[in-house]
Amino acid sequence: MSSPDARPVRAEDAFDVAAVAAWLAGHADPARAGVDLTGVPEVRQFSGGVSNLTYLLRYPDGDLVLRRPPRGEHTGTAHDVAREYRVQEALGRVLPHVPRTVALCEDTTVVGTPFSVVRRVEGPIPRRDLPPGVDLTREQVADLCRNVVDLLVDLHAVDVRAAGLADLDRGPGYVRRQVEGWTQRYRRARTRDVPSFARVTAWLAEHQPADRPHTLVHNDFRFDNVVLDPADPTRPVALLDWEMATVGDPLMDLAGALGYWIQADDGPLMRRLSRQPTTLPGMMTREQVVAHYSARTGQRVTNAEWAWYEVFGLFRVAVIAQQVWARYRAGQTTNPAFRSFGLAVRLLERRCRQVVRRAGRLTPDRAAAQVGSPLLTRRRIRPRRWTPPALDDPGPTAPLRIARRLPTGDSGPEDVLVDDAGLVVTGLRDGSVVRLDPVTGARTVVGRTGGRPLGVEPCADGSVLVCDHDRGLLRMGPDGAVEVLVTEVDGEPVTFASNVVAAPDGTVWFTTSTSRWDVEHHLGDFFEHSATGRLVRRDPDGTVTTVLSGLGFANGLVRTPDGSSLLLAETSRYRVLRHRLTGPGAGTTEPLVDNLPGFPDNASLGSDGLLWVAIAAPRNALLDRLLPLPGVLRLLLWNVPERVRPEATPIAWVMAFDPADGRRVHDLRATDAGYGFVTAVAERDGTVVVSGLHEDDVAVLEPPGR
Template sequence: MNARTNKGGTDVAGSRPVRDEDTFDAAAMAAWLAENATPGSTKAELSAVPDVRQFSGGVSNLTYLLRYPGGDLILRRPPKGTHRKGAHDMGREYRIQTQLGQFLPYVPRTVALCEDPTVIGTPFYVMQRLVGPIPRKDLPRGLVLDREQTAALCHNVIDLLVHLHVVDLAATGLGDLGKGDGYVRRQVEGWSERYRRARTWNVGSCERVMRWLADNQPVDRPHTLVHNDFRFDNVVLDPEDPTRPVGLLDWELATVGDPMMDLANGLGYWIQADDGRHMQAFRRQPTHLPGMMTREEVVEYYCARTGTRVTNREWAWYQVFGLFRVAVIAQQVYQRYLSKQTTNKQFRFFGIAVVLLELRCRSIIRATGRTAPEIADAQVGKQPCP
């Protein structure tokens, strides 16, 4: 195998000193964790105060590296500022990982949940750190994959989503995360409302896109567990075989709903090699590499693995929704940046991304009025995932 990983040094890729606005009392956290960690959940020496670093990726909950003697842990907490009702629910995220982790080995093991905001200023939870490289905008430094290895990685990452969608929902005890029929409608209404609330003067209204999504909703499919933030930069790879994922992170938005929307949400971030230079500027994962599937190929592969059938017109709707949802997330972060709730300079160009995503949605909508090749008319899905 030609894959190479850099095992030298002690720094964890993607971590950096904690930004001033995101600091917390590490001693207070350490004292609480020493008293409340689930017995046997970690080998870290919790009597010490850890060295704390912050992961620079992510635009929602904040993620920190806790470097203890004997092992590393991960802490998750909400950002400062005003949050919409139900957002950044640490207890919910902790529960999902704890219960789902009994069925999927790539869910990080939880250590402790603190719902008392007086300890560090917000609720937080701690989990084990999964060791391995994480693909972000590019492959980690020192990791080289040829075309065949990249193709294997791509298929294996999509299989994580496949395996999540075929989990026995009742057995996990997480069925109450769902609200029953009307999931598609609730998603359209909810994300449309969020966009209108977060819109700033220098981005488009997206009203045409939101109206089209509302008027052309597909019928609800059978519900499954959905991750709702499925991207390469939430995947941890095996250090010995970086074509094989060993972990899936960031379960903040996980719920019960339409699995095709979950796939579309993930593909909203999927910028492939033939996308224009303006979209390439906002690429956040290495989906442009030789050997990566195109978006259409991902849909075909997923459908073949799950036995799903979807028409081209249905997929156009899902695709527009996935792109619009990414636009809403980008706009929410951009609004926070403009209102100085965050000083992270990587967010200053997110308004441009919102404009580009709206244009892309409108282009797909226009194409639905013209004859186009059918994805689903090939009737893929002859080899369902066991």
């Protein structure tokens, strides 16, 4: 079979083919090679790649691939074919996309350098353009792009210990070592005609992120290292060039991949540097790749954090280009493809400085927002008029008193429920879901979502349904394994998934509070009153349907014991709705409790038969006056500094109602409890527990009326 990527061997890269053939015949297993090794193969050279030299060994009954280092100075692991071979040999047992190893020769007397041989994986390789004969529609290009990014996700999910590669992990300090190592490589390879990168490397050193949990990293992940399925060229079947693979920060691996990612709206000079087909219609932008990767892996990365990774990825590509440019200038290679690498280094230095400047201009809110999130932080609101009912507050029925606190081990327990074993379940800011013993305070981590868990629903089988602000609707198994249930509704990403309930048949309902704002800036939704909340149903077969839309910050959700209704807190409209599921009024929605004196948040049904509702804060008199007036007044108030904006009254507040008719039973309040902004409440056998988005602990209350 012909190979359009292979051409005659350049004179400077030639080697003793007969010596290689003899060595293989004497040392390699023909069964492992899959070819008869008694003859001398035809040899051609692959045109791609700027590091190790790669050759096609064509035998009469099949093909092999040989890799060896180029001439010249070698640094780090970039040309270590022995290490690469051992990594591939180990990974081949757990990752099907690794070419099968055949033989490793470390005897430099054979061809002057070590070399490795693997089986060839047949299939087209995308380079600057799609391979000849591969003609994809926009939709197919989108599939290809997504599948290639998902391959990186799968790679980062490999259990390095099970693969026998744990020794590649050098422990903490990976980010620092990478910055220092690549900086030193650039300085050694620098020629007089390229910039120093001094400001860039100083910025990278000064703004290093904290180490993330380590995974396997490829360190050279690009389209032109991917082999596509000849029968379906949207599907990758192999990943090549493992010479720099190690264990470290997965986001640095993603950044390295995106350092090569030229997109359609980049300038003409940058587009000249493109070595892969990422400008084609249907390809994701770099930001979309990061967002997709984050959604698949649960890696939360903010715009400020990604700016650092983006600069590092670009700098790393510049170092590689400069190493090749130095060899080209020294006459160690005459490959005409390297003539523009000096220009590439200069362009990449300019791009790095642009990203650094852009990072410095990020507002605090935009810096803290997740990459690619459609939710807003501090942006211009789009006010909608609404006339709230006149405030009618009969006052508390009893004071709220805290009996004891249960430390969560982190902060931000937004929701709280009690499971069948009597344990308190909550999700925390660090992404963990925990169970707490309300008597002893003992804490057990169920698992981590990889995002920001909000609403939780313990299930009879020990699993927990989780509404995750960043990842959508999830199911966390008793062993902590996370299954993503819903990420899209009506073709749009799930944003701000808030609360969730389930029926015995597996039907799940959940709320999304807003399609415009993130959790840290949710007050923007109250200021503009955009009413973009939804109630969504997921059927047991996976079908997802919007049940209600246009809700005013849809929040707490409860299923009545007989399954006839859902009770839903509509926070920005100060009410709790009843949505009927069965009976003559099935499909209708009406207020159960209206004109509440505060903002209802999460809700739960207690063993006492009452509907318990957390009241996050009292209604704000100024906001109530402004809501029916022209929106420009709210716009002006929203844009004043936060320190002079009216603040919510600090209060710990829960209420309980009869779910049949909405009659108020309990109204517990305290402004001096040392606990505020209660966002959830649950009752079990007379014990009431509360949690708060801005608190560190879950609190157990004294029984009402004591």
